[in-house]
Amino acid sequence: MAEIADYINTDFKAIDSHETIAAVRDFFAELNFSHFPVIDDDIYIGSISSDDIETFDSDKKVIDYKYTLEGFFARTDSIWLEVLEVFAKNHSNLIPVLDENNNYVGYYEIEDIMSFFHHTTFLKEQGKIIIVKKGVLDYSMSQITQIVESNNGKLLGLFISDSDIDSVEVTIKISSGALNEIVQTFRRYNYEIISEHNEDNYITNLKERADYLDRYLNM
Numbered sequence: 001m002a003e004i005a006d007y008i009n010t011d012f013k014a015i016d017s018h019e020t021i022a023a024v025r026d027f028f029a030e031l032n033f034s035h036f037p038v039i040d041d042d043i044y045i046g047s048i049s050s051d052d053i054e055t056f057d058s059d060k061k062v063i064d065y066k067y068t069l070e071g072f073f074a075r076t077d078s079i080w081l082e083v084l085e086v087f088a089k090n091h092s093n094l095i096p097v098l099d100e101n102n103n104y105v106g107y108y109e110i111e112d113i114m115s116f117f118h119h120t121t122f123l124k125e126q127g128k129i130i131i132v133k134k135g136v137l138d139y140s141m142s143q144i145t146q147i148v149e150s151n152n153g154k155l156l157g158l159f160i161s162d163s164d165i166d167s168v169e170v171t172i173k174i175s176s177g178a179l180n181e182i183v184q185t186f187r188r189y190n191y192e193i194i195s196e197h198n199e200d201n202y203i204t205n206l207k208e209r210a211d212y213l214d215r216y217l218n219m
Helices: 021-030 062-068 080-090 110-118 141-150 179-188 201-217
Strands: 035-040 043-049 094-098 104-109 128-135 154-163 167-176
Touching (some): 021 062, 043 062, 104 110, 141 154
Antiparallel strands (some): 035 043, 094 104, 128 167
């Protein structure tokens, strides 16, 4: 499988900070980028937004609006989850890429990264999804992995899919193992099960008891 760094794009040169706003506006008009990297003497200084540039004076230069540039970027050695996180946090469809010495290398486009994501084992391999929730200070990725593997489960991947100041939700994908036993083990370790599973005997038993109680009360 290709590495995510293979998707670094150099089709268009970074915008020079001394380029006019009018020229950059024409550049954005031809291409569907939300942002594009700006360099000053070959040093990356931030990304200019296509929305912001509509409010700028056409006769001025990009450097005149340096204070509006957004400084997000990915590294050449960033893993795909880290790259996706940068995309999500900055609401951009393009991310500049810098090497370990902060040299500008190129950029990632969201379409390419999503294509890469769809070819990862996490999505490509068939499996079952479990979503668990626990206190932000109480959960452990190593414990989650141990719970899956102790029930003969094969872990395809996991990531934090939601979080707040109190708790985190972790999405887990497994390709084998007794799902019901895995789910029950998570409960024994005080994880809340967010996803629904037909194999979940605990939920089935609760429903049966509720139905029985409902019939009893209506006798």
